[in-house]
Amino acid sequence: MPREWELSVEAPEIGVTKTLLVTGDMMIGEIIVKLATTFGPQDWSDHGLWWPERSVWLRRPRITLQAYGIESDSKVQFTSQNKPLKVKLPDRTVVRMKVNLASECFQAVEQVCKAIGVRRFEELSFMRCANPSQPAENVSLHYFGSRSKGHPIHSHLEPGREHTGDGCISGAEYLVSGQSVGLVVRSEEIPDNMFMDRMVTSTNDRAFLNGLWFDSSKSLYSQGVREEDFIQLKFKYFTFLDLDPMVDRLRICHLFEQAHWSIVLEDVDCTEEEAISFSALQLQTILACRRPDLGQQPKQVEDSSDLEAALNDLQVSLGTQAAATSAAPAVMPVRKIDGHLKLSKGSRFLNKQKVGYFVFQECSLLQYSNPSMGGGQIARYNLRGAEITPDLDVDKGKFIIRAEVEEGGETSEIRLATESEEEFAMWLAGCRMASRGKAAGSQGYDAEKEACSVFVNMMTPLKKGEEGRMTLASFLPLSLVKKKNMKQLASSILDAHPAVASQPLVDAKLNYIRAWEALLDFGVSYFLVKFSGVFRAKEELLGVAYNRLIRLDPATHAHLQTWRYSTMRSWNINWEIKEMKIEHEDGPIAFTCRSADLKILHEFIGGYIFMSMRKDVHETVNTELFFKLTGGWEG
Numbered sequence: 272m273p274r275e276w277e278l279s280v281e282a283p284e285i286g287v288t289k290t291l292l293v294t295g296d297m298m299i300g301e302i303i304v305k306l307a308t309t310f311g312p313q314d315w316s317d318h319g320l321w322w323p324e325r326s327v328w329l330r331r332p333r334i335t336l337q338a339y340g341i342e343s344d345s346k347v348q349f350t351s352q353n354k355p356l357k358v359k360l361p362d363r364t365v366v367r368m369k370v371n372l373a374s375e376c377f378q379a380v381e382q383v384c385k386a387i388g389v390r391r392f393e394e395l396s397f398m399r400c401a402n403p404s405q406p407a408e409n410v411s412l413h414y415f416g417s418r419s420k421g422h423p424i425h426s427h428l429e430p431g432r433e434h435t436g437d438g439c440i441s442g443a444e445y446l447v448s449g450q451s452v453g454l455v456v457r458s459e460e461i462p463d464n465m466f467m468d469r470m471v472t473s474t475n476d477r478a479f480l481n482g483l484w485f486d487s488s489k490s491l492y493s494q495g496v497r498e499e500d501f502i503q504l505k506f507k508y509f510t511f512l513d514l515d516p517m518v519d520r521l522r523i524c525h526l527f528e529q530a531h532w533s534i535v536l537e538d539v540d541c542t543e544e545e546a547i548s549f550s551a552l553q554l555q556t557i558l559a560c561r562r563p564d565l566g567q568q569p570k571q572v573e574d575s576s577d578l579e580a581a582l583n584d585l586q587v588s589l590g591t592q593a594a595a596t597s598a599a600p601a602v603m604p605v606r607k608i609d610g611h612l613k614l615s616k617g618s619r620f621l622n623k624q625k626v627g628y629f630v631f632q633e634c635s636l637l638q639y640s641n642p643s644m645g646g647g648q649i650a651r652y653n654l655r656g657a658e659i660t661p662d663l664d665v666d667k668g669k670f671i672i673r674a675e676v677e678e679g680g681e682t683s684e685i686r687l688a689t690e691s692e693e694e695f696a697m698w699l700a701g702c703r704m705a706s707r708g709k710a711a712g713s714q715g716y717d718a719e720k721e722a723c724s725v726f727v728n729m730m731t732p733l734k735k736g737e738e739g740r741m742t743l744a745s746f747l748p749l750s751l752v753k754k755k756n757m758k759q760l761a762s763s764i765l766d767a768h769p770a771v772a773s774q775p776l777v778d779a780k781l782n783y784i785r786a787w788e789a790l791l792d793f794g795v796s797y798f799l800v801k802f803s804g805v806f807r808a809k810e811e812l813l814g815v816a817y818n819r820l821i822r823l824d825p826a827t828h829a830h831l832q833t834w835r836y837s838t839m840r841s842w843n844i845n846w847e848i849k850e851m852k853i854e855h856e857d858g859p860i861a862f863t864c865r866s867a868d869l870k871i872l873h874e875f876i877g878g879y880i881f882m883s884m885r886k887d888v889h890e891t892v893n894t895e896l897f898f899k900l901t902g903g904w905e906g
Contacts, residue, residue, distance in 0.1 A: 276343040283350055300332030306349050319373050321348040326493045329371045354498040361505050361525035364677055372492035375487045388521045393892050396507040399483040474828055476796040482867030488902050509794030510817045510877050513888040516777045519882055527780040530787040537748050539792050550746040551767035552783040558721045559776035596748060606712035608701045613688035631701050631711035641857035652676045655707035660760055661699055665731045672702055696723040714803035718772055769840050799866035810865055815875045836880055844873060844903045
């Protein structure tokens with residue numbers, strides 16, 4: 272008969288420790304049944320055995336204690352496998368939901384993605400939340416845990432984030448299929464700087480931040496995650512299969528937000544011109560969220576109107592009379608824009624401001640001496656083709672619109688001063704439409720006015736309690752905001768917006784993502800490595816992209832060499848010395864990773880190879896193949 276011995280089992284949820292008489296050939300399933308009977312009538316179906324000494328879950332019910340290596344001096348815990356975590360989603364919303372901490376991280380990601388309605392879970396993974404106060408080289412060692420103190424959980428959302436139109440977060444709860452999976456706003460303790468973002472000041476910083484990814488083949492619990500901890504869910508592999516606006520509205524929403532903040536926080540570099548284009552698309556998403564009808568301006572109506580006009584001209588040129596009697600397309604009424612403004616001209620305009628009554632007529636601005644227009648027209652300013660420049664300083668109460676107009680064959684500047692932010696947005700929208708040859712107040716005026724209102728909002732300094740309001744720094748890379756004139760940048764965004772003003776919400780977000788994918792350094796994850804062999808034994812940067820490895824100079828970031836996955840013959844890892852060796856057609860390379868665990872770098876390479884093997888959009892994810900390519904046969 273097998274020798275019996277005592278096994279100490281703690282149930283932390285109920286604060287009880289029991290001692291069981293067991294034998295080495297008892298299976299884990301038998302132990303769990305015995306514990307459920309010992310601890311009394313309760314639902315223990317979610318509980319499992321955790322071995323703290325080895326940081327491993329005893330998940331195989333038919334494996335014996337002896338096979339696991341558990342002896343009489345071992346202590347195990349009988350604890351729940353699904354525990355509540357605070358998960359920061361790619362769209363920066365924090366949800367509190369139960370996550371399986373016993374299954375592999377890869378499968379836990381699948382669980383969360385199914386709960387929030389995001390397809391292609393294999394493209395995402397979990398990261399630790401970095402503490403921005405820590406140096407970049409130590410960032411992987413300092414992250415937020417369950418003992419952090421601070422403020423209530425809140426969603427770091429900007430105006431216009433009420434994504435009721437595209438299925439994203441709206442209201443207090445995150446709803447999926449009518450079921451609440453977690454609270455968006457919850458009175459729990461959260462670190463003071465949970466939503467502070469670390470500005471990436473160098474490519475080396477990016478390399479160290481990549482050390483925060485969790486190992487996909489291990490459970491979150493074995494990697495130090497405990498109940499009520501904070502973790503991030505982010506897109507890890509930048510190969511987005513089958514991105515369909517019809518079924519991927521939530522996926523596009525999350526991907527758009529990650530793309531946006533990667534540009535603002537300079538995770539990826541872009542030129543000033545590209546940054547302005549991104550900001551114009553972002554402005555359109557805000558307007559389309561606030562007023563869905565504004566993002567669906569009838570482009571077809573305008574096209575049909577042009578066609579009608581062309582046919583009409585053709586009929587007139589042919590000498591027919593049909594043009595006079597043909598049915599004209601419906602014309603929307605032009606909104607009247609009128610009111611009192613302060614007009615000034617010349618360089619010393621502050622001393623020459625005159626109050627007058629102004630009204631828009633088509634593309635012209637008419638000035639009268641009084642509202643009844645009985646005093647006669649004083650002046651007429653043709654704004655078609657005029658250069659309109661907003662001159663705004665909210666703190667000083669300065670709301671001026673500058674317009675370069677032609678008078679008597681010469682170009683002169685007039686300045687229109689308003690009294691409030693609302694008036695400024697109203698008149699600026701009219702002037703901008705007139706300068707483009709559209710009748711001020713005609714179709715599209717509401718969208719233009721909304722855009723001008725956002726412009727005013729961007730230029731208004733943040734006050735206490737307004738930390739969630741969007742400013743210019745929420746649109747553009749931080750270094751660009753610091754170097755350039757804010758008024759010029761905001762004006763450039765406003766000038767670029769009409770080109771995308773007709774795009775619906777999902778289209779604007781999708782175009783933002785496509786433009787993000789077109790950036791030169793898109794999707795490159797950096798690691799600090801030390802090559803051996805043919806290269807000098809110094810630290811260099813290794814970029815991991817979806818189709819290649821890139822060796823870069825750490826000082827200049829110049830591309831020194833590229834190895835494509837298609838030329839890769841094999842790779843293996845020596846776990847004792849933490850060295851990875853890759854066989855290419857051009858010869859072997861070997862390196863150690865200095866900015867992250869080598870397993871993370873290996874997982875990126877294997878993960879991208881796995882992503883490239885996805886062909887059929889209807890095929891289920893081959894989890895076994897993923898672990899085979901990313902596991903590295905680590906012992």
